[in-house]
Amino acid sequence: MTAFLTIIVVLFIAVAIWQMVKIFDLSQVGAVNTQVANDKDNRINGYLMMGFLIFIYVITIISFAKWGDLPLISDAASEHGPGIDNLMIISMVIIMFVQIVTQFLLHYFAFKYKGEKGKKALFYADNNTLEAIWTIIPVIVLAGLIIYGLFTWTSIMNIDEDDDPMVVELYAQQFNWKARYSGADNTLGLANVRLIDNDRANILGLDETDPNAQDDIITTELHLVVGKPVLFKMRSQDVLHSAYMPHFRAQMNCVPGMITQFSFTPTVTTAEMRQRPDMIEKVQRINEIRVENKEEVEARGQEVQYEFDYLLLCNKICGKSHYNMQMKIIVETQEEFDAWMKEQKTFQNSITKN
Known part of the structure; x- marks a missing residue:
């Protein structure tokens, strides 16, 4: 009944609007209604254009004054992070300059x-000088950005084998992450999705006959050593995912049927990041919001008090629970990492037990 009454009301409103439009049209009979703009119209539009220009600049100034000091994320926590940040800052400065002009x-x-x-x-047919200027300048600027970006990317992706990086696999599946450490031999064992056997705890499809797989360690939490290079090998079980670690300025697609890789060196431990003034302020603001929405937070099964952690996120829309696909990352000292690693079970021990 409610739906029927709603339809009737909407119908009456539509009829009323239609009648008002007809009355307005009748009131315009005999009036001058030309589609050609006169000098007054042009002056008004000209002043409106200048007014809108002032509006754009005022909003931009207000935005910078109010939110210009608000960092999107905290300082970079990897060796290559400052290079990425510099490239971003240069790009944004150029974009803002071009936008203003x-x-x-x-x-x-x-x-x-x-x-x-x-x-x-x-009628201005052409001007070779102007065309050369507005073609050459963008070409030079874009070429500079692209070359700088290529050098930055190359410096990140060129892995120095002398650094002896720790090899870790990031395994993506809807909607969680698994980390696989290469163990004492620092070599990941062979794996294939066709070998997945949940009954035998072989959740990543490791080849049980491969000696390199026996000491591999599978975890649901990613621990990294500060100052030690780490080489990530990335796989996906189902759809396209993207391993995104914002504080480390790292992102790489995880593609079904192939292995992708990314490498970086963490420079700030989790404990050190938590003590940074900007992070303390950010966490405090988050907790104020969570306290105001305490019931909603508790209904989601979360603690009201938030504590900062590095996170591995999925940056591809991979399904209905994409937003919740994340894994905690802990950056710690070598001693803390070794102590944690001793508590983990190797693949060989997990298979034997099951």
Whole structure:
């Protein structure tokens, strides 16, 4: 019954609007209604263009004044992070400069060269000098950014074997992550999704006949050693995922049927990051919000008090629980890592037990 009444009300509203439009049309009979803009119309539009230009600049200044000091994320926690941040800052400065200049020219020219009665527009066929300027300058700027970006990317992806990086596999599946450590031999064993056998705890499909797989360690939490390079090998069981570690400025797709890789060196432990003034302030703001929404937070099964942790996230929309696909990352000293590693079971021991 409620739905029926709602439909009737909406129908009456539509009829009323239709009748009002008809009345408005009748009131315009005999009035001058030309589609050609006159000088007054052009002046109004010209002033509106300048007004909108001022509005854009004012909003930009207010935004920078109010939120300009708000970092999207905390300082980089990897060796290559500052290089990525510098590239981002340079790109944003260039974008802001171009935006300010082009917006001014666009709106100012619309005002200056607004239509006036008796004023004839100048037909300007071409100007080789202008075309060369607005072609060469963007080419130089973009080429510089691209070359800088390529050098930055190359410096990140070129792995120095002399550093003896710790080899870790990140295994993605809807909707969780698994980490596989290469064990004492620092070599990951062979694996294939066809070998997955949950009954025998072979959840990643490791080849039980491969000697290199016997000392591999599978965990649901990622521990890294501060100052030690780590080489990630990435696999996906089902769909396209993306391993995203924002504080380490690291991201790489996890593609079904192939292995991708990414390497970095952590530079800040979890404990050190928690003590940084900007992080303390950020956590405090988060906890104030969580206290205000205490019932909702508890209903989700979460602790009201938030504590910072590095996170591994999925940055591809991989399904309905994509938002919840994350794994905690702990960066610690070598001694703490070794103590944690001693508590973990090797693949060989897990299989034997099951």
